[in-house]
Amino acid sequence: MNFLDLRFMTEAFVTLFVIVDPPGTIPIFMSLTNSMTAKQKSHAARTAVIVAVLVIGMFAIFGQFILGYMHISLEALQTSGGLLLLLIALQLVTGKEEEMQATNGVNVALVPLGTPLLAGPGAIVAVMLYVQRANGELPKLSGIVLACVGLAICMYLFMRFSGFIAGILRQGGVTLVTRIAGVLLAAISVQMISNGVHTFLISWGALPPVAN
Numbered sequence: 001m002n003f004l005d006l007r008f009m010t011e012a013f014v015t016l017f018v019i020v021d022p023p024g025t026i027p028i029f030m031s032l033t034n035s036m037t038a039k040q041k042s043h044a045a046r047t048a049v050i051v052a053v054l055v056i057g058m059f060a061i062f063g064q065f066i067l068g069y070m071h072i073s074l075e076a077l078q079t080s081g082g083l084l085l086l087l088i089a090l091q092l093v094t095g096k097e098e099e100m101q102a103t104n105g106v107n108v109a110l111v112p113l114g115t116p117l118l119a120g121p122g123a124i125v126a127v128m129l130y131v132q133r134a135n136g137e138l139p140k141l142s143g144i145v146l147a148c149v150g151l152a153i154c155m156y157l158f159m160r161f162s163g164f165i166a167g168i169l170r171q172g173g174v175t176l177v178t179r180i181a182g183v184l185l186a187a188i189s190v191q192m193i194s195n196g197v198h199t200f201l202i203s204w205g206a207l208p209p210v211a212n
Helices: 006-020 020-031 038-069 074-094 109-118 121-134 138-160 162-203
Strands: none
Touching: 006 020, 006 109, 006 121, 006 138, 006 162, 020 038, 020 138, 020 162, 038 109, 038 121, 038 138, 074 138, 074 162, 121 138, 138 162
């Protein structure tokens, strides 16, 4: 028996990687932890990743119940999620993402690093949709878990070695990677909207059901 859907895992990982955009967190992480020691930066990166994984995992597990309780269909979630991701993509492409500043008395590893920077609405919606698509199948669920683990490792490494990476890429390189991620995210969001609208049209009888 196949316990892992490699294609599904790869798709989930790439989608989440583009949404979270670990390279794009480098300048924000550096500005928020500028006064910290190397040990404190490592701890902040680790804490932020743990918070992000817990938030995303909570919605992945209880998201189905939330949808059912609030009578929200997958099509509505998919379409609205696509619109939300499109807004985020436009911010990344145009360079208008809001600058996050540290707030006195608040652990920056929790807010804004852990959430909403890493575990933002885009990542939450994406994970919930992938859990819906998995439909309880073990190979696909295993793929989601491994994709989240891989993403968590990437998030930590990019923040932990942000100074070294930024030195190599320089500001222009980090900006370029962020813009490319925005373009990819825009394409993913448009596809999500298209799929949601298509499913709506099928449910309304405007289009014939897709043959298996």
